Amino acid sequence: xxxxxxxxxxxxxxxxxxxxxxxxxxxxxxxxxxxxxxxxxxxxxxxxxxxxxxxxxxxxxxxxxxxxxxxxxxxxxxxxxxxxxxxxxxxxxxxxxxxxxxxxxxxxxxxxxxxxxxxxxxxxxxxxxxxxxxxxxxxxxxxxxxxxxxxxxxxxxxxxxxxxxxxxxxxxxxxxxxxxxxxxxxxxxxxxxxxxxxxxxxxxxxxxxxxxxxxxxxxxxxxxxxxxxxxxxxxxxxxxxxxxxxxxxxxxxxxxxxxxxxxxxxxxxxxxxxxxxxxxxxxxxxxxxxxxxxxxxxxxxxxxxxxxxxxxxxxxxx
Amino acid sequence: xxxxxxxxxxxxxxxxxxxxxxxxxxxxxxxxxxxxxxxxxxxxxxxxxxxxxxxxxxxxxxxxxxxxxxxxxxxxxxxxxxxxxxxxxxxxxxxxxxxxxxxxxxxxxxxxxxxxxxxxxxxxxxxxxxxxxxxxxxxxxxxxxxxxxxxxxxxxxxxxxxxxxxxxxxxxxxxxxxxxxxxxxxxxxxxxxxxxxxxxxxxxxxxxxxxxxxxxxxxxxxxxxxxxxxxxxxxxxxxxxxxxxxxxxxxxxxxxxxxxxxxxxxxxxxxxxxxxxxxxxxxxxxxxxxxxxxxxxxxxxxxxxxxxxxxxxxxxxxxxxxxxxxxxxxxxxxxxxxxxxxxxxxxxxxxxxxxxxxxxxxxxxxxxxxxxxxxxxxxxxxxxxxxxxxxxxxxxxxxxxxxxxxxxxxxxxxxxxxxxxxxxxxxxxxxxxxxxxxxxxxxxxxxxxxxxxxxxxxxxxxxxxxxxxxxxxxxxxxxxxxxxxxxxxxxxxxxxxxxxxxxxxxxxxxxxxxxxxxxxxxxxxxxxxxxx
Numbered sequence: 001x002x003x004x005x006x007x008x009x010x011x012x013x014x015x016x017x018x019x020x021x022x023x024x025x026x027x028x029x030x031x032x033x034x035x036x037x038x039x040x041x042x043x044x045x046x047x048x049x050x051x052x053x054x055x056x057x058x059x060x061x062x063x064x065x066x067x068x069x070x071x072x073x074x075x076x077x078x079x080x081x082x083x084x085x086x087x088x089x090x091x092x093x094x095x096x097x098x099x100x101x102x103x104x105x106x107x108x109x110x111x112x113x114x115x116x117x118x119x120x121x122x123x124x125x126x127x128x129x130x131x132x133x134x135x136x137x138x139x140x141x142x143x144x145x146x147x148x149x150x151x152x153x154x155x156x157x158x159x160x161x162x163x164x165x166x167x168x169x170x171x172x173x174x175x176x177x178x179x180x181x182x183x184x185x186x187x188x189x190x191x192x193x194x195x196x197x198x199x200x201x202x203x204x205x206x207x208x209x210x211x212x213x214x215x216x217x218x219x220x221x222x223x224x225x226x227x228x229x230x231x232x233x234x235x236x237x238x239x240x241x242x243x244x245x246x247x248x249x250x251x252x253x254x255x256x257x258x259x260x261x262x263x264x265x266x267x268x269x270x271x272x273x274x275x276x277x278x279x280x281x282x283x284x285x286x287x288x289x290x291x292x293x294x295x296x297x298x299x300x301x302x303x304x305x306x307x308x309x310x311x312x313x314x315x316x317x318x
Numbered sequence: 319x320x321x322x323x324x325x326x327x328x329x330x331x332x333x334x335x336x337x338x339x340x341x342x343x344x345x346x347x348x349x350x351x352x353x354x355x356x357x358x359x360x361x362x363x364x365x366x367x368x369x370x371x372x373x374x375x376x377x378x379x380x381x382x383x384x385x386x387x388x389x390x391x392x393x394x395x396x397x398x399x400x401x402x403x404x405x406x407x408x409x410x411x412x413x414x415x416x417x418x419x420x421x422x423x424x425x426x427x428x429x430x431x432x433x434x435x436x437x438x439x440x441x442x443x444x445x446x447x448x449x450x451x452x453x454x455x456x457x458x459x460x461x462x463x464x465x466x467x468x469x470x471x472x473x474x475x476x477x478x479x480x481x482x483x484x485x486x487x488x489x490x491x492x493x494x495x496x497x498x499x500x501x502x503x504x505x506x507x508x509x510x511x512x513x514x515x516x517x518x519x520x521x522x523x524x525x526x527x528x529x530x531x532x533x534x535x536x537x538x539x540x541x542x543x544x545x546x547x548x549x550x551x552x553x554x555x556x557x558x559x560x561x562x563x564x565x566x567x568x569x570x571x572x573x574x575x576x577x578x579x580x581x582x583x584x585x586x587x588x589x590x591x592x593x594x595x596x597x598x599x600x601x602x603x604x605x606x607x608x609x610x611x612x613x614x615x616x617x618x619x620x621x622x623x624x625x626x627x628x629x630x631x632x633x634x635x636x637x638x639x640x641x642x643x644x645x646x647x648x649x650x651x652x653x654x655x656x657x658x659x660x661x662x663x664x665x666x667x668x669x670x671x672x673x674x675x676x677x678x679x680x681x682x683x684x685x686x687x688x689x690x691x692x693x694x695x696x697x698x699x700x701x702x703x704x705x706x707x708x709x710x711x712x713x714x715x716x717x718x719x720x721x722x723x724x725x726x727x728x729x730x731x732x733x734x735x736x737x738x739x740x741x742x743x744x745x746x747x748x749x750x751x752x753x754x755x756x757x758x759x760x761x762x763x764x765x766x767x768x769x770x771x772x773x774x775x776x777x778x779x780x781x782x783x784x785x786x787x788x789x790x791x792x793x794x795x796x797x798x799x800x801x802x803x804x805x806x807x808x809x810x811x812x813x814x815x816x817x818x819x820x821x822x823x824x825x826x827x828x829x830x831x832x833x834x835x836x837x838x839x840x841x842x843x844x845x846x847x848x849x850x
Contacts, residue, residue, distance in 0.1 A: 033729055034727065034729050035733050039733035040729070042466075047470070048765070049470070050465070050468070050470055053465065053466045085384065086389075155568075156571075160574055168563065168568070168578075170538070172538075262564060263567070264568065265561065265563050271536070272381055275380050275381040275536060279380065279382045281382055284381075
C-alpha cells in the first residue's frame, strides 16, 4: 500500500511538471499563430491606431516572456485572471462549462463503459458466432464514420423524422436534471457510438488472450460454465489493459468532443477553446488547456493505480 | 436546376439593358423562388399582434463578445445594440434617415456645426432620464485618444461635442458633412447612460425596446419587453430569445424541428430544398453587402488602369452570382453603391463578361498575357471564396490572363493579407449613404482604402459633395463619382449579396424591410411580431 502511495505522489509531482511544460508549449503555440488578439477582435476595423491602443490597454505590447512570467505568477497564486477579450473572470467563464463538459462525459461514460464491457464479454464468450460478428461490424462501422456524420444521421432520424429528442442540446445553469438528460440524449448517443468500439474490442481481445492460459484450461476441466470461466477467472486478469483503454476513452469524452458540441450547440469547454484560440485569448486558452491536460494526467494515474491494484505484480518490476 | 439555368440565361441576355433592368430581372427570379409566396401570405395580416416569444437561431456571435459598444462586430451584438438601446437616428425600411432619440437637427450653412434637439421624457431601463450628457459621454467614449472603437474613424472628424442644455447637443466638425446625422444610426453609437465623463461599458442599461434578462456571449441572450418603451407602435413581442447555432445544418434542423422560429444565413446550397417545406418561408432582401477584389493601385501591374479594366472585363459576374451566391444576389458594377442607397446611379451601363474587351485593354497596356496572384481565404467572401477565385481564374483564361488563386489562412487575414497583398478578396457590409461608402473605402489615405486608390478628381468631388446641401448638385457629383470608381477605380465589385432568412409561418413583419443590415437592419426585435 505504501508503495502505491509513493508512486501516486511521484506521479502527481511529475504531473505538475507536465502541466508547466504544457502551459509553455501552448503559450508559444498561440504566440506563433498569425495575428494577435487586437487584430483578431478588430478584424477589418484594425487600424494601426486602434490596434496600438488595444495592445497598450491589455499589455500585449510587452514581450512574450514577460507576459508569460506574469501569467505564471498569477496562476501560481491561484488567480487564472480575466479573459483578455471581454474582461470576464475566467473562473466565471469556466464554471458552468466545466460542469457541462463533465456532465456530458459522465452521462456518456455511464452508458458506454458498461455497454462495451458487457458486449466485450459476450463477444468473447460467443466469439466467431453471428452475434460476435454483427456486434463487431456495427461498432466498427460507427467508429469509422466521422462524429458529425453520426450526429447528423441521429438528428435526421430522431429529431426530424421521428421527433423523439430535440436537435439542440441547449442546456443552461437553471435547467433541471431531467431536462438536461432529455436534451443531451442525442449528443450522448453520438458519443457512445464513437467510443464503444474501442473499449469493446479491447475487452474482447484481452479476455480471448487470457483464455489461452493454462489456468483457464484448468477451470474448464473442473467443469465450470463458460460464463463463469470468463467472468470469474479470465476477466480479473484481463483488467489492466481494459482499464487503460477505458481511461483513454474517458479522457477523450472530456477533451475531444468539440465537433459534437458544435453540431448540438452544447455549451461545453471545446467550443470555448476553439473560440478563444481563434481570438488569441491566451489566458482562456491556457486555462482550458490546463484543465484538459490535468484530465489526461489524472485519468492515466487512476488507470495505473487500478491496474496495479488488480495485478500487484506490476508494483515490483523485475 | 433547369429553372435556375433559364433565369441565368435570361439575365445574361438582358444584362445589356443596364443595371436597373438586370436588378429587376434578378429580383423577379428571386420572387419566383420565394418572395412572391411571402407577399401573398403576408398581406392577410398586416396588423401587428402583441405578445409571444420569438426564438432566433443566429450564426454570428462569440464567447469573446463584450458589452462595450466600442467592440461590437457581429450580428449577435448588432441585435443587442438595437434591441437594448436606441441611436440618435434610425435608418427606416426604405433607406431614409428618420429621427430616433434626436427629435430634429439643423446644420450650419457649411454643414460643419450640427445642433441636435433630443426627445424629452425618455427614461433608461433603470428609470434615469435621458439627457444631453448621455449623448456627449457616448460619443466621447468612441473618440477619446485611447479609444479602441471600430467607430473611431466615424467620429474622428468631430472637433467638439457640447451639451447646450439638458436636451440640446451641438457638434462641431473639422469639415462640412451633409450626411453627418447618418452615422448616429450605426450600432456602435447607440446611446449609453453617462458615467462621469464616459460610459459604463459593462452596463446593459439602455432606452431601447427590450431589457437583457440573460446575456451569455457565445451561447444565448434572452430579452424581455421594456414595458415603458417610448415608441408606441413598436416592440410587439414579449420575449426574444437569441440562440447561437454556428453550424448551418444544426441551424436548419433547429428551424425544421421547431426549436427556433427564425434563422439567419440558411445554407444556400440546400435552399431549394428548404423552400419546399410547407411550413417554412424563405425571404431575401437585396442589400448593400458587396464582395470586392481590391487591387493595390500603387503596385505593378495594377498601377495601370488598362490592366485593372482588363481584369474587370474578365470576370463573369452572372456566373458568379449563380454559382457562388446560388442566385441569392445581384451583379455589381464595380462601384460600392447599392440600388437602395440614395443617389444610386441607374444610368451607368452594367459591365459584363467580355474576354475580347479584356484582351483589348491588355493590349493597350502593352501586354500579351498577364500573370496575377489572387489571395483568398474563407473569411474574405464566405466559405466559397476559393471556389469564386477559381471561377474567376477560368473565365479570365479566355482573355489571356493567367490568374493563380492562393488560399490564405483565416487567422490574421485582415491584418496580414488584406491591404498587404496586391490582389485579394474582401467584402463590405455596405453603408447607408454614398458619402459614407466612398469615405470609408475610396477616399485618399483612409485606413480602409483597400486598393490604395488615390484619384484627385474623385477626392475633390468627395469633399465638395460632402458639404453640399443642394440635393440636385450632390446627386450630380455622386453620379460622376460612381462612374469614376467604376471606370478608373482599383476594385472589382462583381456582386452584391442578398440577405437570406428562413422562418416559420408565424413570423411576421411589415411589407418592406430595411436592407442596411441583415434582419431588417438588425431591428427585427422592435419591428417584427408573431401571428400566433
